[in-house]
Amino acid sequence: MATSDGAEALSEQYENFPYPPRDPADETQRLITGSPSQLDELNHYVFGGRRDFSKPFRALVAGGGTGDAAIMLAQQLADTGGPGDVTYLDLSATSRSIAEARAKARSLKNIRFLSGSLLDVSSIAPGPYDYIDCCGVLHHLSDPAAGLQALRDVLANDGGMGLMVYAPYGRTGVYQAQSMLRSLGKSSETPGDRVKIAQAVLKDLPQTNWLRRNPLVGDHLNEGDAGLYDLLLHSQDRAYTVQEVNELVTGADMKVVSFIAPFAYDPTLHLSDPKITERLNALPWIERCAFAEQLTGSLKTHIFYATKSTRKGKSVADAAELDLAPILVGLDPKQAATALRQSGQLNAELEGLKLSFPVSSEECSVLELMNGSQTRQELLNILTVLRTDMTPEAFDTAYDRLFRILNGLNLAFLRTP
Ligand SMILES: C[S@@+](CC[C@H](N)C(=O)[O-])C[C@H]1O[C@@H](n2cnc3c(N)ncnc32)[C@H](O)[C@@H]1O
Structure with missing residues (x-):
């Protein structure tokens, strides 16, 4: 069309x-x-x-x-x-x-x-x-x-x-490379020819070149010709x-x-x-x-x-709501809890940044039961019986902190069971 x-x-x-x-x-x-x-x-x-x-x-x-x-x-x-x-x-x-x-x-x-x-x-x-x-x-x-x-x-x-x-800053070097390749390009060339020209430039990038120095960008190296084209030869691209x-x-x-x-x-x-x-x-x-x-x-x-902007009601789920159940994504609750009990530390990498959070024994107990089928209220009821040392206040502290960390890392969400 x-x-x-x-x-x-x-x-x-x-x-x-x-x-x-x-x-x-x-x-x-x-x-x-x-x-x-x-x-x-x-x-x-x-x-x-x-x-x-x-x-x-x-x-x-x-x-x-x-x-x-x-x-x-x-x-x-x-x-x-x-x-x-x-x-x-x-x-x-x-x-x-x-x-x-x-x-x-x-x-x-x-x-x-x-x-x-x-x-x-x-x-x-x-x-x-x-x-x-x-x-x-x-x-x-x-x-x-x-x-x-x-x-x-x-x-x-x-x-x-x-x-x-x-977004611009993590793509540092991409727009300079796009600009260089545009200035070398000829309108009569096929996309395949443009890829060859780009490869000839890329293999000799000086050590100081921003694309070469940017460890966050790798589509031109790891995603074949389509990755290279999409990153560096795109006809229209803004951040x-x-x-x-x-x-x-x-x-x-x-x-x-x-x-x-x-x-x-x-x-x-x-x-x-x-x-x-x-x-x-x-x-x-x-x-x-x-x-x-x-x-x-x-x-x-x-x-x-x-x-x-006219949308009524809450759109983002609220961890304080007692009838919502936390669900982990990409993690098995039991395995994750066992690993964290041993290390005492949740380590994660987010956009190239290494992050580390100490995790308490109470938080591990909550984590173990985050399977998407038990609500916050049910977890509170279960854990205050299972663990005689866990008061409702201690549960609230553990749940709130753990959910904030897991959700912050995009590892947990809330849903109705
Ligand atoms: C970089 S790809 C992303 C594809 C997919 N959304 C993904 O994330 O894997 C961009 C896609 O948008 C399509 N596209 C570009 N402009 C479009 C438009 N005006 N309407 C519909 N599709 C368009 C292209 O054909 C291409 O398949």
């Missing part, structure tokens, strides 16, 4: 180098999961942990590419046994065919595949949608604000979005600071409800002087996030959830 979006150059790229590169045969081995849009994660951040997936749930994956989010979401919705479905929309026919083959390999029947621009979504597939995923797409549009507005137009009033756009994300989102009459992972946006984890912590805590949340982005310099992307 012809749009005013400079879609032709984009189209040429994604027809030649569908991104990310995926082989449908791998679907029998593993499900790729990630942020945004894992079901428990989006439920936590958009629906206060209270979405009932046995009711109809309509999701749109805008710019679905080779299918990661559409496949993950459709599989996780199918696993609930509910009627939830996913609409996949992309400009690239090659990417769509890979995504369709992945769905077929999994026998998923709950994805509707559509071709076209997300700018035209209200005529192609008007929704409304309870949830929209748009990951790694808006920053490639000539008018990202128009793209976000087009998506907002098809979002249900009580729904939300999971988005990802590039957003936290403040720019906020301006983009508020400009569409929406609000950012959380960045992922929350601890990557918390500067107080790194600065020990209480005077500084006090000043940071006095800042509006978005300014604290902006401070963290500048402090760490490690963010390559911003993953975030957003709702309409």
Whole structure:
């Protein structure tokens, strides 16, 4: 479909180098999961942990590419046994065919595949949608604000979005390299020729070059030609600071409800002087996030959830609520508790930063039971009986601190059991 979006150059790229590169045969081995849009994660951040997936749930994956989010979401919705479905929309026919083959390999029947621009979504597939995923797409549009507005137009009033756009500081060196390669490029060249020219430059980057010195960026080294093209030869690519994300989102009459992972946006984890912590805590949340982005310099992307600014009620689940159950993601509660009892220390790496938290015996007891089926109230009842030394106050302290750490690292969410 012809749009005013400079879609032709984009189209040429994604027809030649569908991104990310995926082989449908791998679907029998593993499900790729990630942020945004894992079901428990989006439920936590958009629906206060209270979405009932046995009711109809309509999701749109805008710019679905080779299918990661559409496949993950459709599989996780199918696993609930509910009627939830996913609409996949992309400009690239090659990417769509890979995504369709992945769905077929999994026998998923709950994805509707559509071709076209997300700018035209209200005529192609008007929704409304309870949830929209748009990951790694808006920053490639000539008018990202128009793209976000087009998506907002098809979002249900009580729904939300999971988005990802590039961030500048963790991508230090990328834009200099893009600029160098643009100045060497010839318009008559094929995408394959452009990759060869880029490789010839990359192999001789001087030691001082910012891309060479940036250990956080590796798609050009690890993701084949498609990774190199997407990172360094993209026809249209811009990065957003936290403040720019906020301006983009508020400009569409929406609000950012959380960045992922929350601890990557918390500067107080790194600065020990209480005077500084006090000043940071006095800042509006978005300014604290902006401070963290500048402090760490490690963010390559911003993953975030957003709702309409008129959205009523809580969108982010509240750990204080007694009828919500904590669920770990990517961790087995028993194994994790055993490991932490031995080490006394939770070590994590977040966006290239090493973080470490001491963990108490009470916290290990709470962790062991975080299996998504027991509410905070039930955990309190069980643990104050199981452990005679655990008072309700000690439980509250352990639960609140442990959940804050695990959620901050994107390892735990809340849901109704
Ligand atoms: C970097 S890929 C990301 C794919 C996928 N969202 C993911 O995270 O794996 C960007 C995708 O956006 C698609 N795209 C770019 N502009 C678009 C538009 N205006 N409408 C729909 N899709 C678009 C491209 O064809 C490409 O498949």
